[in-house]
Amino acid sequence: MTNRIALVLGLLIVGAIVVDYVYYGTEHGVFLAKKLADLIEWLAFWR
Structure with missing residues (x-):
């Protein structure tokens, strides 16, 4: 890039x-930031 x-x-x-x-x-x-934080936590769990 x-x-x-x-x-x-x-x-x-x-x-x-x-x-x-x-x-x-x-x-x-704020809603999207909270959902993004949840997504990152979920992805870190599956890593």
């Missing part, structure tokens, strides 16, 4: 988070 691709992907992710915050507030972000 080149630096340019990494930068574009990072900007897309940050942009998506900003759009979600502006239109829907912080509740969705």
Whole structure:
């Protein structure tokens, strides 16, 4: 992965988070962060 691709992907992710915050507030972000933490814990268990 080149630096340019990494930068574009990072900007897309940050942009998506900003759009979600502006239109829907912080509740969705907190929910997704909790679910992501659960997924990471579940994957670590099966590793």
